[in-house]
Amino acid sequence: MSTLRVDRVSVTLLERTVVRDVSLSVPAGSWVTLVGPNGAGKSTLLRAIAGTVEHSGRVEIDGTAPAGLRSRGRARLVAVVPQEPTRPDGMTVLDYVLLGRTPYVPYLGTESAEDLAVAGELLDTLELRDIATRAVTSLSGGEFQRAVLARALAQQAPVLLLDEPTSSLDLGHAQQVLELVDRLRADRGLTVVSALHDLTTAGQFADHLMLLVDGEVAAQGPAAEVLTEKLISTHYGARVRVLTDQDGGVVVVPLRTRGCAPADATPLPLDVRRG
Numbered sequence: 320m321s322t323l324r325v326d327r328v329s330v331t332l333l334e335r336t337v338v339r340d341v342s343l344s345v346p347a348g349s350w351v352t353l354v355g356p357n358g359a360g361k362s363t364l365l366r367a368i369a370g371t372v373e374h375s376g377r378v379e380i381d382g383t384a385p386a387g388l389r390s391r392g393r394a395r396l397v398a399v400v401p402q403e404p405t406r407p408d409g410m411t412v413l414d415y416v417l418l419g420r421t422p423y424v425p426y427l428g429t430e431s432a433e434d435l436a437v438a439g440e441l442l443d444t445l446e447l448r449d450i451a452t453r454a455v456t457s458l459s460g461g462e463f464q465r466a467v468l469a470r471a472l473a474q475q476a477p478v479l480l481l482d483e484p485t486s487s488l489d490l491g492h493a494q495q496v497l498e499l500v501d502r503l504r505a506d507r508g509l510t511v512v513s514a515l516h517d518l519t520t521a522g523q524f525a526d527h528l529m530l531l532v533d534g535e536v537a538a539q540g541p542a543a544e545v546l547t548e549k550l551i552s553t554h555y556g557a558r559v560r561v562l563t564d565q566d567g568g569v570v571v572v573p574l575r576t577r578g579c580a581p582a583d584a585t586p587l588p589l590d591v592r593r594g
């Protein structure tokens with residue numbers, strides 16, 4: 320169980336500040352999701368948290384700054400599912416998932432029975448067992464995305480960073496993957512920070528949302544406070560209707576612009592109330 324603290328973090332790339340003065344506290348076992356338009360700085364902030372991009376300010380996981388650690392130590396502390404992971408040539412799915420065990424394998428040593436057991440369990444959980452011997456270069460986008468998550472979970476790090484982890488997944492697999500992460504959060508106290516474009520999904524799975532715009536925090540709080548028609552219109556230039564489902568969850572419905580105001584839009588299903 321680990322608490323993540325981000326204190327006044329800024330990142331400048333090619334002389335442009337793309338993340339400015341962001342602070343965030345993520346209690347152990349909770350899930351924070353970054354939302355915001357393209358180029359807002361979500362991926363860069365995740366990279367700063369992971370300690371893989373130079374930044375000012377401080378990132379700490381239980382008092383330790385990932386940026387100050389060597390790669391093995393960092394990988395034991397924080398696991399990352401990047402937005403565009405590379406596919407190593409000629410590597411099987413099993414070997415790819417086992418890469419996640421690298422921080423536990425001794426120098427010049429081989430994987431232990433425990434490493435193989437962890438990887439095997441993840442192959443089953445993420446429905447990769449039948450394709451374990453296939454080359455990762457041959458997988459569909461969704462199959463590979465599940466392999467990337469399996470590799471990250473194999474690290475058994477207390478903090479998991481997810482950058483658009485479901486962008487290639489069909490609806491069913493997307494829900495299964497996010498439910499799995501949520502289970503790990505609830506059962507093992509995994510601390511999760513994700514970046515998601517799907518605002519409904521973002522609201523359903525996170526305890527706290529942070530809306531980034533031009534590298535700065537434009538709003539943050541529970542989904543109902545961040546996912547408002549006004550904020551989405553202002554910052555995304557999108558016309559949406561925000562609804563509340565039966566469980567109190569926020570549902571963001573994009574509206575096609577046909578020259579009518581949101582109030583004139585087609586009536587919605589009876590089981591969905593206006594938020």
Ligand SMILES: Nc1ncnc2c1ncn2[C@@H]1O[C@H](COP(=O)(O)OP(=O)(O)OP(=O)(O)O)[C@@H](O)[C@H]1O
Pocket residue numbers: 332333337355356357358359360361362363364514
């Ligand atoms: N290596 C880099 N060098 C220079 N600029 C960069 C670099 N990486 C990202 N940027 C710029 O930083 C800004 C933030 O990019 P970032 O990828 O963090 O945004 P994002 O919110 O994740 O966007 P998206 O939703 O499109 O994935 C963008 O303007 C991007 O062009």
